[in-house]
Amino acid sequence: MTDVATEKPRRGRPPVSDEQRQRQRLDLSRHAVRLFAEQGVAATSGEQIAHAAGVSERTFWRYFPHKESCVEPLLTKMVDAFCAVVRAWPRELELIDHLREAYSPLLDAASDEDIEAVLAVVRLTHGEQALRAAYLMLRERAEDALAEVLAERAGLPQDTIEVRVQAAAMSAVLKVATDDVARAAAGGVTRDTLEGHREQIAAALRGLSRML
Amino acid sequence: MTDVATEKPRRGRPPVSDEQRQRQRLDLSRHAVRLFAEQGVAATSGEQIAHAAGVSERTFWRYFPHKESCVEPLLTKMVDAFCAVVRAWPRELELIDHLREAYSPLLDAASDEDIEAVLAVVRLTHGEQALRAAYLMLRERAEDALAEVLAERAGLPQDTIEVRVQAAAMSAVLKVATDDVARAAAGGVTRDTLEGHREQIAAALRGLSRML
DNA sequence: TCTTTATTGGCACCAACTGCCATTAAGCGC
DNA sequence: GCGCTTAATGGCAGTTGGTGCCAATAAAGA
Numbered sequence: 001m002t003d004v005a006t007e008k009p010r011r012g013r014p015p016v017s018d019e020q021r022q023r024q025r026l027d028l029s030r031h032a033v034r035l036f037a038e039q040g041v042a043a044t045s046g047e048q049i050a051h052a053a054g055v056s057e058r059t060f061w062r063y064f065p066h067k068e069s070c071v072e073p074l075l076t077k078m079v080d081a082f083c084a085v086v087r088a089w090p091r092e093l094e095l096i097d098h099l100r101e102a103y104s105p106l107l108d109a110a111s112d113e114d115i116e117a118v119l120a121v122v123r124l125t126h127g128e129q130a131l132r133a134a135y136l137m138l139r140e141r142a143e144d145a146l147a148e149v150l151a152e153r154a155g156l157p158q159d160t161i162e163v164r165v166q167a168a169a170m171s172a173v174l175k176v177a178t179d180d181v182a183r184a185a186a187g188g189v190t191r192d193t194l195e196g197h198r199e200q201i202a203a204a205l206r207g208l209s210r211m212l
Numbered sequence: 213m214t215d216v217a218t219e220k221p222r223r224g225r226p227p228v229s230d231e232q233r234q235r236q237r238l239d240l241s242r243h244a245v246r247l248f249a250e251q252g253v254a255a256t257s258g259e260q261i262a263h264a265a266g267v268s269e270r271t272f273w274r275y276f277p278h279k280e281s282c283v284e285p286l287l288t289k290m291v292d293a294f295c296a297v298v299r300a301w302p303r304e305l306e307l308i309d310h311l312r313e314a315y316s317p318l319l320d321a322a323s324d325e326d327i328e329a330v331l332a333v334v335r336l337t338h339g340e341q342a343l344r345a346a347y348l349m350l351r352e353r354a355e356d357a358l359a360e361v362l363a364e365r366a367g368l369p370q371d372t373i374e375v376r377v378q379a380a381a382m383s384a385v386l387k388v389a390t391d392d393v394a395r396a397a398a399g400g401v402t403r404d405t406l407e408g409h410r411e412q413i414a415a416a417l418r419g420l421s422r423m424l
Numbered sequence: 425t426c427t428t429t430a431t432t433g434g435c436a437c438c439a440a441c442t443g444c445c446a447t448t449a450a451g452c453g454c
Numbered sequence: 455g456c457g458c459t460t461a462a463t464g465g466c467a468g469t470t471g472g473t474g475c476c477a478a479t480a481a482a483g484a
Contacts, residue, residue, distance in 0.1 A: 012460025013450040046440065056464045061441060129349065136348040137341070161392065161412065162419035168384035169420055176376045200373065207374035208381055209421075224429025225481040258471065268433045273472060 025063050025073045028053045032070035033121055041068065041128050068130040071121050072138060078118045079142040081106055082174060086149050096202045103198045116189055122182035143171040173204045237275050237285045240265045244282035245333055253279065253340050280342040283333050284350060290330045291354040293318055294386060298361050308414045315410045319403075328401055334394035355383040385416045 031052040035044045046067055050060035064070055085102045089095060107115070125135040147167035151158040158164075177200040185193045243264040247256040258279055262272035276282055297314045301307065319327070337347040359379035363370040370376075389412040397405045 010460090011452070012458080013452095013462080015461060058442095058464055058466090059462080062463085065441085067440075132352075133345040133349050136352065137345050140344075140348065161388065161415055162422070164388045165385055165416040165419045168388050169381040172380035172384045173377055176373065176380050180373065203373055204377040207377045210374070222429090223483060224427080225431075227430060270433055270435095270473095271431080274432085277472085279471070 022073065028055075028060065028063055029070050029073040030117060032067075033074060033117060033124070036070075036124055036128070036131070037120055041130055066134075068134040071124075071131055071134055074114070074118050074121050075135060075138050077110075077114065078178075079138060081110070083142060083145045083149070086146060086170075089149070089153070091153060096205060099198050099201060104195075107194050112189070115194070116185075119182045119185050119189065122178060123186065126179075139171060139175060143167050146171055169208065173201065173208060177201045177204050234285070240267075240272065240275055241282050241285040242329060244279075245286060245329060245336070248282075248336055248340070248343070249332055253342055278346075280346040283336075283343055283346055286326070286330050286333050287347060287350050289322075289326060290390075291350060293322070295354060295357045295361070298358060301361070301365070303365060308417060311410050311413060316407075319406050324401070327406070328397075331394045331397050331401065334390060335398060338391075351383060351387060355379050358383055381420065385413065385420060389413045389416050 028049065032044070032049045035049060035052060044067070046060055047057045049067075049070065050057040053060070064072075085099065085106060088102060089098045093101075121131070122135070125132040144167075147158050147163050150166050150170070151160070151163045154163060156163050177197060180200055181193060181197040184196065240261065244256070244261045247261060247264065256279070258272055259269045261279075261282065262269045265272070276284075297311065297318060300314060301310045305313075333343070334347070337344040356379075359370050359375050362378050362382075363372070363375045366375060368375050389409060392412055393405060393409040396408065
């Protein structure tokens with residue numbers, strides 16, 4: 001019984017697909033972020049976000065446990081993208097070189113709107129403490145994904161001090177660079193700003209190694 | 213008018229001293245943490261904490277903006293201690309060596325109770341998301357202090373990418389090590405556990421430099 | 425003592441969530 | 455098309471974190 005792919009004599013309405021659910025969350029997220037930027041987090045009520053997205057307040061609260069977690073879907077997009085790049089990092093290449101190769105196609109794939117939205121959120125997380133907290137929590141979750149990749153590369157278990165420190169440091173580098181590029185892109189994003197991001201990361205890595 | 217030390221023809225009840233206020237906060241903090249550990253954060257109400265510390269709920273909310281920020285005073289103690297050590301880091305010494313020298317007296321100075329309480333909080337921040345968020349926010353504030361020290365050492369402005377990355381990485385190292393030692397000290401703290409902390413940090417720094 | 429200012433406590437109030445139940449939507453066999 | 459079954463939604467009441475406001479008290483100096 002109850003096998004991996006447990007038997008499915010499905011009847012009745014099927015549960016909505018996972019991607020569908022994510023899409024809904026992302027949509028709510030976009031509306032929320034727009035309102036946050038316009039009026040501030042405190043002045044934006046759950047009801048307002050819900051109705052802006054055309055759903056009842058009750059279902060809004062079913063999609064998000066707190067108001068601030070509305071930023072999560074958008075930010076996850078960014079973090080996931082970075083994790084994917086790191087995951088594809090070939091063993092024989094320097095990280096910086098890999099970034100140079102893998103980063104541009106990734107930027108082309110994403111819609112300009114979403115990039116702008118993500119950077120707007122990052123900018124919002126300064127000044128809006130509640131959002132900053134959500135951002136930091138998310139980053140820490142991403143750190144685990146990073147640790148997984150690094151562990152595999154080093155052939156070490158994931159909960160080694162060494163692996164976790166490297167993941168944490170790398171995550172910190174990305175955070176600083178991201179904050180910086182978000183600030184730089186305050187008034188309109190250009191291709192240069194984004195290419196600059198890669199160079200920021202490269203510079204940051206150099207600064208790190210100089211520390212010893 | 214309104215000079216640096218502005219004229220003080222004080223009348224009426226003088227405002228309570230700053231350290232007095234901190235003491236009050238710290239007291240509330242201890243009660244809060246005890247209750248959090250016993251029953252969980254969600255099950256502990258502001259009213260409960262307030263009355264445990266012998267003040268009205270209203271004044272409790274005047275000391276803390278949110279329930280979770282109750283952990284702040286205790287955690288600040290730890291972070292401040294580390295910052296002090298870093299601030300006293302002489303230019304000609306390796307960081308690891310400085311830690312070896314400066315760490316022990318610091319541990320002797322702190323009361324065992326407080327050390328235990330701080331580690332208990334850190335342990336709580338796993339599993340209690342709200343507390344984790346508060347913890348991360350606090351760490352980021354500490355990162356700025358760290359950046360200040362590092363900037364002065366390097367003779368660079370504080371908002372340089374290089375300085376901020378180093379501060380972030382160092383903070384990350386401390387975070388991983390702290391989490392680890394808190395976990396290790398789950399059932400009673402010994403002097404060894406704490407000395408171990410220093411060695412954790414040392415090992416973490418080595419792991420970091422190996423990353424390049 | 426009286427005056428002045430700081431802190432406290434009590435109460436009403438709002439907004440963030442949650443539980444519960446009726447309603448609607450989406451599949452499937454007929 | 456029509457039921458049957460299960461998932462998602464919406465509405466409503468209720469709880470709880472947290473704030474604004476005002477009266478009461480505490481701590482000084484005159």
